[in-house]
Amino acid sequence: MGDPQTIVEKIWNKHIVHQEENKPDLLYIDLHLVHEVTSPQAFEGLRMKGRTVRSPERTFATMDHNVPTIARHFISDPVSRKQMETLYENCQEFNIPLTDIHHPDQGIVHVIGPELGLTQPGKTIVCGDSHTSTHGAFGALAFGIGTSEVEHVLATQSIWQAKPKTMNVKVNGTLAPSITAKDLILAIIGKFGVRFGTGHVLEYTGEAIRGLSMEERMTICNMSIEAGARAGLISPDDTTIEYIRGRRHAPQGEEFEKAAASWKALATDPDAVYDAAVEIDASEVEPQVTWGINPGMCLPVSGNVPSPDSAKTGAEREEIERALEYMGLEANQPISSVPIQHVFIGSCTNSRLSDLERAAKIIEGKTVHEGVRAMVVPGSQSVKSAAEEKGLDKIFTAAGFEWRDAGCSMCLAMNDDIVPPGERCASTSNRNFEGRQGNGARTHLVAPEMAAAAAVEGHFVDVRSFFTSAV
Amino acid sequence: MIPIRQHEGLVYPLNRSNIDTDQIIPKQFLKRIERQGFGQFLFYNWRFDENEQPRVDFSLNEDRYQGATIMVAGENFGCGSSREHAPWALQDYGFLVIIAPSFADIFYSNCSKNGILPIRLKETEVQQLMKKAETPGYRLTADLEAQRVYDNEGFEASFEITSYMREMLLNGWDEISVTLTHEDKITQFEQQRS
Ligand code: SF4
Numbered sequence: 186m187g188d189p190q191t192i193v194e195k196i197w198n199k200h201i202v203h204q205e206e207n208k209p210d211l212l213y214i215d216l217h218l219v220h221e222v223t224s225p226q227a228f229e230g231l232r233m234k235g236r237t238v239r240s241p242e243r244t245f246a247t248m249d250h251n252v253p254t255i256a257r258h259f260i261s262d263p264v265s266r267k268q269m270e271t272l273y274e275n276c277q278e279f280n281i282p283l284t285d286i287h288h289p290d291q292g293i294v295h296v297i298g299p300e301l302g303l304t305q306p307g308k309t310i311v312c313g314d315s316h317t318s319t320h321g322a323f324g325a326l327a328f329g330i331g332t333s334e335v336e337h338v339l340a341t342q343s344i345w346q347a348k349p350k351t352m353n354v355k356v357n358g359t360l361a362p363s364i365t366a367k368d369l370i371l372a373i374i375g376k377f378g379v380r381f382g383t384g385h386v387l388e389y390t391g392e393a394i395r396g397l398s399m400e401e402r403m404t405i406c407n408m409s410i411e412a413g414a415r416a417g418l419i420s421p422d423d424t425t426i427e428y429i430r431g432r433r434h435a436p437q438g439e440e441f442e443k444a445a446a447s448w449k450a451l452a453t454d455p456d457a458v459y460d461a462a463v464e465i466d467a468s469e470v471e472p473q474v475t476w477g478i479n480p481g482m483c484l485p486v487s488g489n490v491p492s493p494d495s496a497k498t499g500a501e502r503e504e505i506e507r508a509l510e511y512m513g514l515e516a517n518q519p520i521s522s523v524p525i526q527h528v529f530i531g532s533c534t535n536s537r538l539s540d541l542e543r544a545a546k547i548i549e550g551k552t553v554h555e556g557v558r559a560m561v562v563p564g565s566q567s568v569k570s571a572a573e574e575k576g577l578d579k580i581f582t583a584a585g586f587e588w589r590d591a592g593c594s595m596c597l598a599m600n601d602d603i604v605p606p607g608e609r610c611a612s613t614s615n616r617n618f619e620g621r622q623g624n625g626a627r628t629h630l631v632a633p634e635m636a637a638a639a640a641v642e643g644h645f646v647d648v649r650s651f652f653t654s655a656v
Numbered sequence: 657m658i659p660i661r662q663h664e665g666l667v668y669p670l671n672r673s674n675i676d677t678d679q680i681i682p683k684q685f686l687k688r689i690e691r692q693g694f695g696q697f698l699f700y701n702w703r704f705d706e707n708e709q710p711r712v713d714f715s716l717n718e719d720r721y722q723g724a725t726i727m728v729a730g731e732n733f734g735c736g737s738s739r740e741h742a743p744w745a746l747q748d749y750g751f752l753v754i755i756a757p758s759f760a761d762i763f764y765s766n767c768s769k770n771g772i773l774p775i776r777l778k779e780t781e782v783q784q785l786m787k788k789a790e791t792p793g794y795r796l797t798a799d800l801e802a803q804r805v806y807d808n809e810g811f812e813a814s815f816e817i818t819s820y821m822r823e824m825l826l827n828g829w830d831e832i833s834v835t836l837t838h839e840d841k842i843t844q845f846e847q848q849r850s
Contacts, residue, residue, distance in 0.1 A: 268688075479674055479735075
C-alpha cells in the first residue's frame with residue numbers, strides 16, 4: 186500500500202488518460218450531462234468542424250433551465266422554443282438519450298442524474314452548469330464546465346484539468362432538531378465566505394455529515410460553488426450504497442455488490458493529507474436567512490441585518506451599503522421583521538421528495554398569508570408523481586400554493602416564473618445575486634421548512650418556534 | 657481562436673468585488689443558440705434602466721470609457737453560473753483583457769478558451785490601476801509573452817499564468833485538435849477499462 190490518499194486523489198489517478206510535464210492532466214469523463222442552455226453552441230461547433238460525439242452512451246441530456254412549469258404543451262416564446270427544439274434535434278443527430286419536456290423522467294439535471302442511478306461513486310461527471318458539484322454527494326468528482334469544454338467533452342470524452350487542491354470541511358457534532366442541511370451549508374459559507382473554496386475540491390467530513398441522508402448531502406455539495414469551489418464531495422458509505430441500490434442505471438445483482446465494495450474503498454484513507462482544512466461545529470447552527478446579494482451574506486433568523494459601521498474595511502463597507510440598498514433593508518433591522526411577497530420551493534438545492542415532505546409538514550392545515558404568492562416546483566417529474574402519491578400536492582394546494590411541473594423555474598427566472606422588481610422572495614434555491622429571480626427582485630435564501638413557515642406568516646420566523654406554537 | 661500576444665488599449669475600471677456572471681450577462685439573454693452578438697447585453701441591468709435607456713450613473717456608459725478593451729475589476733470576478741455567455745459578451749463588447757485580484761475558477765478557464773486574457777494582479781496593484789483609469793484616455797499594455805502589464809507613466813507589474821494556458825492563448829489553439837493528437841490514448845484507456 187502506498188501513502189494514504191483522499192478520495193479526490195483516488196478518483197483522479199484512475200482517470201488520467203495522458204500526463205505531461207507542465208501541462209494539466211487529460212482526464213477521462215464517465216458521465217456528461219447536457220441541458221438546453223449551455224449546449225447549442227457546442228453542438229454547432231462540432232458540426233462546423235465535422236466532428237461527432239465520441240460516447241453518446243456516456244452522455245445524457247435533459248431540458249430544465251428554460252422549460253415552462255405550467256401549460257407545457259406549447260412554448261409560446263419563440264426563442265425559448267427554438268432552444269428546446271435545438272436540443273431535441275442535436276440529441277437525435279448524435280444519438281444522445283434525452284428526457285424532453287414530455288418525458289416522465291424530465292427534471293433538473295442535478296436531480297435526475299442521482300434519481301436514475303446515473304450518478305455513482307468514483308465517476309468523473311461534468312455538465313455545463315456550475316451546480317454539477319451536487320453529484321459529489323455520492324463520492325463522484327463532479328464539476329461545472331463552460332460551453333467550449335462541453336464541446337471538448339462531446340468530441341473527446343475527456344478534459345484537460347490541473348489537479349485541484351483538496352480541502353477538508355469538517356463538520357463536528359450534530360445538527361439540532363429542525364436544523365437542516367441547507368442551514369448548515371449557508372452557515373459554512375457565512376462563516377468562511379464566498380471565496381474560501383476557490384481552487385479546491387471541498388470534502389465534507391465529520392459526524393454531522395455522516396448523519397445526513399443522500400438528499401441532504403446533495404444540498405450540501407450543491408452549494409460548494411457558492412463557496413468558490415468547483416467541486417465538493419462526500420466519501421461514500423452505506424447510506425450512499427443503499428440510495429443507489431435498485432436504481433435504473435445502477436449495476437444490478439451481483440454486479441452491484443462488486444461495485445459497492447469498490448465504491449466503499451474510494452473513501453478517504455485515515456491520515457490522508459489535505460491541502461487545507463476548516464472546521465465548524467454543527468450544534469451551533471441556527472436556521473439561516475440570507476439578507477444580502479451573495480450567499481455569504483447570511484444570518485441566523487434571530488439576527489439583525491448588519492450595519493455598514495460593522496465593516497472592517499472600506500471595501501466591505503461599500504459592499505454592505507450596496508447590498509442594503511439593493512435589498513431595500515435598513516441597517517440593524519431584525520431579519521424576521523421583513524415582509525415577503527413570494528415563496529419559491531424548488532431548485533437543484535431543495536426540490537427533492539424529502540424537501541417537499543418537510544415543507545408540507547409545516548404547511549399542512551394552514552394557509553398562505555395574504556399577499557404572498559407561493560409555489561412548489563418539484564425537481565423532477567418523478568419527484569412530482571411520488572409527492573402526489575403521498576398527497577403532498579393536496580396539502581400544498583389546499584394551503585394556497587401553486588403546484589407546478591419540474592424545472593429550474595424561479596431559481597433563475599429564465600422562463601415566466603419571475604419575481605417582479607422590488608418584491609421579495611423566500612427561496613430554497615442557491616443564489617441571491619442581484620436580479621437572479623428577476624430584474625430588481627430581492628432573494629432571501631432559506632431551507633424548505635423556513636420558506637413554508639414564511640409563506641404562512643408573511644415574514645421570516647424561526648421554524649422551531651413555529652413547531653411549538655402552531656401545534 | 658484568435659491568438660493574443662500583446663495588447664494595448666483603453667482601460668475601464670469597475671471597482672466592485674464578486675461580480676457574478678448573472679450581472680455580466682443576465683439570464684434573459686441565454687435563450688439564443690448562437691455564439692455571437694452578446695455584447696449588446698453585457699452588464700445589461702446595470703447599463704440600462706427599465707425603459708431600456710442607458711443609465712447615466714453606470715460608468716461604462718460614460719464617454720471616457722467608450723472603446724475600452726481592458727477591464728480592471730475587484731476580486732472573485734466571474735463567480736456564479738458557468739455560462740460561457742459571460743466571456744462571449746465581454747469579448748463581443750470589445751474587452752480582450754480582464755485584470756482582477758482573483759477570478760472564479762470556471763470563468764477563468766472559460767476566458768482562456770475564447771482568447772480573452774485574464775490577469776491576476778495584487779490587490780494593491782489593482783487599486784493603483786483603478787485610480788489611474790479615472791483619468792480619461794488612460795491606456796495599458798498587457799504583454800502575455802513577457803507576462804507583464806505596464807503603462808507609459810512607469811507602472812509595471814508581472815503576472816503568473818500556467819504555461820499551458822499561456823501557450824493556448826499565444827497560439828490561439830483549438831484545444832480539441834490538440835486533444836485529438838492523443839486520441840489513441842483515449843481509445844487505449846477505454847479498452848483497458850472495459
Ligand atoms: S435549479 Fe437553479 S441552480 Fe440548479 S441547475 Fe437549475 S438554474 Fe442552476
